[in-house]
Amino acid sequence: MHTRMKRAVAAALLLLLTACSEPVPENSMDGIYTAQQAERGAPLFTDLCQRCHSMQEFTGRTFDAIWNGVPAAALYTRIANTMPLDQPGSLSVAQVSNLMAHILSENGNPAGDTPLEGDLDYLMTITLARQSE
Ligand code: HEC
Numbered sequence: 001m002h003t004r005m006k007r008a009v010a011a012a013l014l015l016l017l018t019a020c021s022e023p024v025p026e027n028s029m030d031g032i033y034t035a036q037q038a039e040r041g042a043p044l045f046t047d048l049c050q051r052c053h054s055m056q057e058f059t060g061r062t063f064d065a066i067w068n069g070v071p072a073a074a075l076y077t078r079i080a081n082t083m084p085l086d087q088p089g090s091l092s093v094a095q096v097s098n099l100m101a102h103i104l105s106e107n108g109n110p111a112g113d114t115p116l117e118g119d120l121d122y123l124m125t126i127t128l129a130r131q132s133e
Contacts, residue, residue, distance in 0.1 A: 027127040031112020033101035041102025044095055048084055058103045063130055073123035093118040
């Protein structure tokens with residue numbers, strides 16, 4: 001191959017690599033919610049969930065037993081479709097997202113720049129995980 005051609009190929013490859021190097025989140029440790037969402041989720045949890053739940057039910061070993069390794073969409077739909085138990089389906093997308101951000105934050109998942117939204121196709125591709133102690 002001519003040197004010029006080689007250079008062009010190398011440049012194209014480099015471009016491709018740079019385009020791909022933007023990290024695509026794979027699990028909930030990759031910053032899938034914002035700090036602001038988690039902050040908003042904390043009082044929501046107190047108001048809407050605490051009369052039946054403690055945060056311990058959604059963190060640590062209990063989180064491992066139920067949610068670790070599961071697509072994030074499962075937790076999202078569980079909250080959105082079935083909670084609060086006596087008012088299922090009453091939560092807005094923002095409320096569910098903020099509650100989920102709060103739960104993830106309590107499990108040591110770091111916040112990121114991209115807000116969590118109710119995009120189930122996307123959330124199906126994200127696996128729930130947590131910071132091990
Ligand atoms: C009136 C009581 C009540 C309220 C309020 C309530 N829940 Fe629940 N929730 C339950 C019960 C009971 C279960 C377990 C029974 C079941 O499977 O439906 C449950 C199960 C769950 C589960 C699945 C099991 C687990 O431990 O992960 C999640 C997640 C959950 N609730 C989240 C929430 C969130 C978030 C809120 C606040 C928006 C909330 N719940 C409000 C009663 C309640």
